[in-house]
Amino acid sequence: MSNRLRHLTTLENLPRETIERLLDKANSLRDQSAHGTRKLDILAGRTVLNLFFEPSTRTRTSFELAARRMGADVINFDIALSSSSKGEELFDTLHTLEAMHLDAIIVRHKVSGTPEELVKHAMSGVSVVNAGDGNRAHPTQGLLDALTIRNHHPDFRKLKVAICGDVRHSRVARSDVHVLTAMGAKDVRIVGPSRLLPTEGEFKGVTLHEDFDEAIQGVDVVIMLRLQKERMASTDLPDEAAYFERYGLDTRRLARAAKGALVMHPGPINRGIEIAPEVADGAQSRILEQVGNGVFVRMAVLCEVMGR
Amino acid sequence: MSNRLRHLTTLENLPRETIERLLDKANSLRDQSAHGTRKLDILAGRTVLNLFFEPSTRTRTSFELAARRMGADVINFDIALSSSSKGEELFDTLHTLEAMHLDAIIVRHKVSGTPEELVKHAMSGVSVVNAGDGNRAHPTQGLLDALTIRNHHPDFRKLKVAICGDVRHSRVARSDVHVLTAMGAKDVRIVGPSRLLPTEGEFKGVTLHEDFDEAIQGVDVVIMLRLQKERMASTDLPDEAAYFERYGLDTRRLARAAKGALVMHPGPINRGIEIAPEVADGAQSRILEQVGNGVFVRMAVLCEVMGR
Amino acid sequence: MSNRLRHLTTLENLPRETIERLLDKANSLRDQSAHGTRKLDILAGRTVLNLFFEPSTRTRTSFELAARRMGADVINFDIALSSSSKGEELFDTLHTLEAMHLDAIIVRHKVSGTPEELVKHAMSGVSVVNAGDGNRAHPTQGLLDALTIRNHHPDFRKLKVAICGDVRHSRVARSDVHVLTAMGAKDVRIVGPSRLLPTEGEFKGVTLHEDFDEAIQGVDVVIMLRLQKERMASTDLPDEAAYFERYGLDTRRLARAAKGALVMHPGPINRGIEIAPEVADGAQSRILEQVGNGVFVRMAVLCEVMGR
Numbered sequence: 050m051s052n053r054l055r056h057l058t059t060l061e062n063l064p065r066e067t068i069e070r071l072l073d074k075a076n077s078l079r080d081q082s083a084h085g086t087r088k089l090d091i092l093a094g095r096t097v098l099n100l101f102f103e104p105s106t107r108t109r110t111s112f113e114l115a116a117r118r119m120g121a122d123v124i125n126f127d128i129a130l131s132s133s134s135k136g137e138e139l140f141d142t143l144h145t146l147e148a149m150h151l152d153a154i155i156v157r158h159k160v161s162g163t164p165e166e167l168v169k170h171a172m173s174g175v176s177v178v179n180a181g182d183g184n185r186a187h188p189t190q191g192l193l194d195a196l197t198i199r200n201h202h203p204d205f206r207k208l209k210v211a212i213c214g215d216v217r218h219s220r221v222a223r224s225d226v227h228v229l230t231a232m233g234a235k236d237v238r239i240v241g242p243s244r245l246l247p248t249e250g251e252f253k254g255v256t257l258h259e260d261f262d263e264a265i266q267g268v269d270v271v272i273m274l275r276l277q278k279e280r281m282a283s284t285d286l287p288d289e290a291a292y293f294e295r296y297g298l299d300t301r302r303l304a305r306a307a308k309g310a311l312v313m314h315p316g317p318i319n320r321g322i323e324i325a326p327e328v329a330d331g332a333q334s335r336i337l338e339q340v341g342n343g344v345f346v347r348m349a350v351l352c353e354v355m356g357r
Numbered sequence: 358m359s360n361r362l363r364h365l366t367t368l369e370n371l372p373r374e375t376i377e378r379l380l381d382k383a384n385s386l387r388d389q390s391a392h393g394t395r396k397l398d399i400l401a402g403r404t405v406l407n408l409f410f411e412p413s414t415r416t417r418t419s420f421e422l423a424a425r426r427m428g429a430d431v432i433n434f435d436i437a438l439s440s441s442s443k444g445e446e447l448f449d450t451l452h453t454l455e456a457m458h459l460d461a462i463i464v465r466h467k468v469s470g471t472p473e474e475l476v477k478h479a480m481s482g483v484s485v486v487n488a489g490d491g492n493r494a495h496p497t498q499g500l501l502d503a504l505t506i507r508n509h510h511p512d513f514r515k516l517k518v519a520i521c522g523d524v525r526h527s528r529v530a531r532s533d534v535h536v537l538t539a540m541g542a543k544d545v546r547i548v549g550p551s552r553l554l555p556t557e558g559e560f561k562g563v564t565l566h567e568d569f570d571e572a573i574q575g576v577d578v579v580i581m582l583r584l585q586k587e588r589m590a591s592t593d594l595p596d597e598a599a600y601f602e603r604y605g606l607d608t609r610r611l612a613r614a615a616k617g618a619l620v621m622h623p624g625p626i627n628r629g630i631e632i633a634p635e636v637a638d639g640a641q642s643r644i645l646e647q648v649g650n651g652v653f654v655r656m657a658v659l660c661e662v663m664g665r
Numbered sequence: 666m667s668n669r670l671r672h673l674t675t676l677e678n679l680p681r682e683t684i685e686r687l688l689d690k691a692n693s694l695r696d697q698s699a700h701g702t703r704k705l706d707i708l709a710g711r712t713v714l715n716l717f718f719e720p721s722t723r724t725r726t727s728f729e730l731a732a733r734r735m736g737a738d739v740i741n742f743d744i745a746l747s748s749s750s751k752g753e754e755l756f757d758t759l760h761t762l763e764a765m766h767l768d769a770i771i772v773r774h775k776v777s778g779t780p781e782e783l784v785k786h787a788m789s790g791v792s793v794v795n796a797g798d799g800n801r802a803h804p805t806q807g808l809l810d811a812l813t814i815r816n817h818h819p820d821f822r823k824l825k826v827a828i829c830g831d832v833r834h835s836r837v838a839r840s841d842v843h844v845l846t847a848m849g850a851k852d853v854r855i856v857g858p859s860r861l862l863p864t865e866g867e868f869k870g871v872t873l874h875e876d877f878d879e880a881i882q883g884v885d886v887v888i889m890l891r892l893q894k895e896r897m898a899s900t901d902l903p904d905e906a907a908y909f910e911r912y913g914l915d916t917r918r919l920a921r922a923a924k925g926a927l928v929m930h931p932g933p934i935n936r937g938i939e940i941a942p943e944v945a946d947g948a949q950s951r952i953l954e955q956v957g958n959g960v961f962v963r964m965a966v967l968c969e970v971m972g973r
Contacts, residue, residue, distance in 0.1 A: 085458035088402035088430075094704035096730065106435050107453060114404065114457055117430045122704075122733045127722055137936055145723060145932060148956035149730055150701035172953075316453060320445055337480075340456035393766035396710035396738075414743055415761060422712065422765055425738045624761060628753055645788075648764035 058164040059186040060227035074349035093120035115347035161185035176354035191224030205232040213240040214274030299325040366472040367494040368535040382657035401428035423655035469493035484662035499532030513540040521548040522582030550592040607633040674780040675802040676843035690965035709736035731963035777801035792970035807840030821848040829856040830890030915941040
């Protein structure tokens with residue numbers, strides 16, 4: 050395991066074999082832990098610290114459960130610093146935490162690139178895991194999405210995926226594109242109103258679409274993104290109903306996708322804005338499966354970076 | 358134990374034998390844990406989540422201690438949702454938490470009936486324990502009050518109890534009435550200014566009183582409720598001194614109760630508003646005994662709902 | 666160990682042998698825990714509660730790590746009370762926590778003397794550890810500073826120390842003076858603008874200085890204090906640059922101290938206000954060593970007060 054990751058800050062440029070190893074490990078940890086009901090001691094004696102500059106109870110709880118299920122201690126470091134805290138103040142906080150001998154720091158920060166900055170400035174052997182930075186990356190979300198897809202469609206070379214919503218500002222979309230590309234997905238379609246699409250050429254090997262009805266045609270997976278309500282103003286859509294009309298996933302639209310297409314969403318969902326309740330709760334929804342996989346993927350990542 | 362509780366949302370209609378089993382278990386856990394000084398491993402590997410939509414450090418800490426003393430992991434889920442969050446948003450949060458494989462959710466919410474809604478919408482085997490919902494129920498408080506009384510007065514059939522204060526808005530009073538009734542208490546007297554009394558007929562088998570001096574006569578137990586200061590306006594009492602004059606428990610008034618009557622209060626107390634300092638700190642006060650019993654009762658409830 | 670401390674509220678009047686025992690214990694715990702990488706079970710089954718009325722993530726985390734590294738459970742009690750909460754309300758909170766059977770309460774409060782008040786009002790065997798009260802004492806900071814110094818200069822009788830900054834309002838400075846005096850330091854120099862110096866005669870055995878260039882001459886240790894920016898107004902220095910000019914520690918000024926003098930700071934540092942970045946990050950800086958020692962000193966203190 051000479052190419053073991055010591056940190057996980059992004060999925061960009063991560064080789065397929067590393068991704069596959071992490072997904073295999075996640076599935077294996079699911080079995081070992083009897084679906085999360087049996088506590089393991091793989092990380093007994095290790096200490097993991099949650100350093101969240103942006104609140105995210107769901108992601109923080111998922112990491113906390115992942116760490117504790119393997120016997121690690123978890124410290125929640127409540128940030129008194131302003132959420133935009135960066136530069137020297139941030140690195141002094143990092144060095145202070147390192148001096149207390151932590152094994153891993155899980156960081157969320159609204160400034161893109163913060164996790165890499167922490168890696169660059171780290172003085173000790175502490176591992177940094179990115180729990181979301183700015184619009185840039187949310188690698189464990191990308192991995193759990195890949196795991197959810199792979200458990201249904203082992204061969205990505207035949208896979209058609211649509212990612213719909215505010216892709217421009219979405220770290221989830223970026224990490225999804227990175228992991229889908231690395232896994233060799235055949236056809237990745239990015240869908241949304243023009244002002245929420247990424248800039249032309251930002252992503253390699255994907256196509257951009259403004260017409261969701263057209264883009265959803267025949268896809269095996271539909272990944273819907275959460276619409277931040279404050280983004281509505283930057284579209285040319287007058288209100289939530291108009292947004293839903295053009296970019297919401299309802300039963301009629303889903304019927305255009307491949308039979309049994311997987312419906313995914315990173316949560317929390319806005320019912321009636323980007324997704325119809327009957328689709329969110331329907332037979333094709335994998336939303337809760339994603340949440341479950343999230344814990345196992347995070348267990349795998351913590352094992353990887355801590356060398357277990 | 359075929360009638361084991363899988364959830365605890367209210368004490369209403371709970372059979373006496375179930376209550377007695379929980380109280381016996383609480384006493385037995387007190388012994389097993391050497392009064393809370395010895396850690397048990399009954400719930401090792403289990404995960405309990407505190408889902409508090411209303412802040413309550415005391416109750417949350419009591420549950421957290423109860424769970425940890427039996428070896429469970431405890432996650433505090435800090436709610437970013439507004440405190441009135443309900444409906445689909447609440448159930449999506451529930452389902453997300455279930456998908457992470459928790460064993461029990463301890464919930465406090467200002468909307469009455471929320472715990473039952475969670476039970477109804479739960480998709481997995483997660484247990485729901487009510488830590489207080491609206492004005493409606495606070496079942497572990499009712500149980501700890503019953504345990505405190507039973508440890509002094511094993512036979513409820515002779516028992517006279519007065520509950521005094523803002524009963525109308527009190528979930529503690531409702532759970533106390535339910536448990537006292539189920540345990541067969543002889544005489545339960547509800548006391549307070551008319552606008553803070555429950556509506557006529559809401560409770561079966563109790564009497565309503567506006568004159569505390571009269572109602573306290575000969576009772577074995579006096580349960581004082583905390584007066585929310587903002588409720589003062591809805592009484593016809595001009596100020597705190599006037600409230601204390603008519604409904605405060607002082608030495609003189611306590612002397613009208615039975616010899617050695619137990620003085621109880623769910624805390625935190627308002628000294629000089631509903632209770633005189635010398636009574637709160639006096640020999641008949643069982644207030645701190647209630648707090649201690651709270652941990653053991655919550656241990657018993659967690660064991661019950663998780664099948665241990 | 667008949668003179669074992671049951672509480673630690675201040676270093677004032679603490680005998681040298683007690684201090685030496687705690688520092689020896691801290692070093693021994695560092696070895697036992699393999700520099701904090703091996704979890705111990707010395708406090709398994711014990712429960713420690715953080716009662717912080719003032720936020721302090723760094724100190725709270727250091728105590729939390731110290732307790733968990735020895736196997737104790739840690740509860741963070743989030744205070745709904747106002748930060749100036751005192752008197753009966755504070756003691757009722759104390760008694761409630763005691764009734765839940767805790768082993769130790771770690772308290773930070775902005776009112777000087779609060780830890781002693783808790784000791785005086787405690788009804789059970791709970792131990793109280795001061796994590797900082799008002800301007801008065803921060804005993805674990807004093808101990809960790811002493812440990813950091815002793816690891817480099819075992820013989821305090823030859824030691825010259827300068828403490829520079831807002832000494833008047835600093836609990837760190839007070840605890841440092843107490844521990845340095847008890848350890849027999851030869852020469853302790855208090856430095857700062859006149860309005861931030863302590864009142865004449867408050868400290869025994871120290872000298873007061875307004876000229877930092879003069880006072881730093883030949884010292885073996887320079888302890889810089891954090892300047893609260895709101896204190897600037899109470900000096901006769903017009904701005905941060907002027908403060909730094911007279912009281913900041915830069916390379917030029919540090920060169921006046923003894924060769925290899927230790928540079929210390931309780932953190933978090935204000936770069937460019939009280940300390941130059943190149944000094945904070947330089948070879949003589951012991952700031953992160955202080956942080957590391959903080960965990961071991963707190964482990965030693967928790968062992969001491971809980972009788973292990």
